[in-house]
Amino acid sequence: MKYDIEYILKIYQRYHSEAHRCYKQKCYIGSFVLYGAALEALLLSFCFVYAEAVRKTSVYLNKKKRCKRKRGIFLEFTLKELLDIARKLNWIPFDEKVENIGKVENWVQWVKETRNLVHPACWLKPDKYFGNIHRLMRDTCFKEYKKFVKISEETISGIDYLLQGKINKDLMKWCKKRKRA
Known part of the structure; x- marks a missing residue:
């Protein structure tokens, strides 16, 4: 199955701009959900x-073993699975520290968990990663x-920057190989 990369990037840009709006x-809350998307x-x-x-991951x-579809398996990935793939393929430096605030992994997990605030049950039960994020969100002044x-x-913008850098680096390698051939 051939995937439409251009279209998924337009979707990304739309989510990003709507989150900012x-x-x-x-x-x-809408912004949290859209940044997660x-x-x-x-x-x-x-x-x-x-x-x-x-x-190969x-x-x-x-x-693939669990999926009923034979083609288009990428479309079945959850955000957790996409993050696992990013970790396995070293797309994101999860263990890198960010401005003495925490690791990249913590920031990415924040985006993932706040995206889940779209689900009413997330407001009522403790989060596995952040504990009582629901209480923090519920009790916090709206201005906070x-x-x-x-x-x-900031997390999404940083990841976007890192991933664009990876693609640019890989394109440069490809161009050099092509020149030599």
Whole structure:
């Protein structure tokens, strides 16, 4: 199955810009959800670009065994699975520290978990990663949400920058190989 990379990137850009619009309009929960969707679209687009490498991962092979579809398995990946693939293929430096605030992994996990605030049950039960994030969100003054959304925005922008750098580096390698041939 041939994937439409250009279209998924347009979806990413739309999610990202709408998340920012929500932020400006003080619709912070909508912004959380859209930044999470943007992360998912960005990682999915990378799966399309690096399909051969993705198909060799244990995440893909396990999904293929469980999936009823024979084609288009990438479209069945959850955000957790996409993040697992990104980790296995070293697309994102999860263990790198960010400005003495925490690891990249913590920031990415923040985006993932705040995206899940779209589900009502997430407001009622403890989160596996952040503990009582639901209580923090529920008890926090609405103005404080702005700071929380900024974390998501910075994380997505940083990941976008890193992934674009990887693609540019790989394109340069490809061009050099082609010149030599």
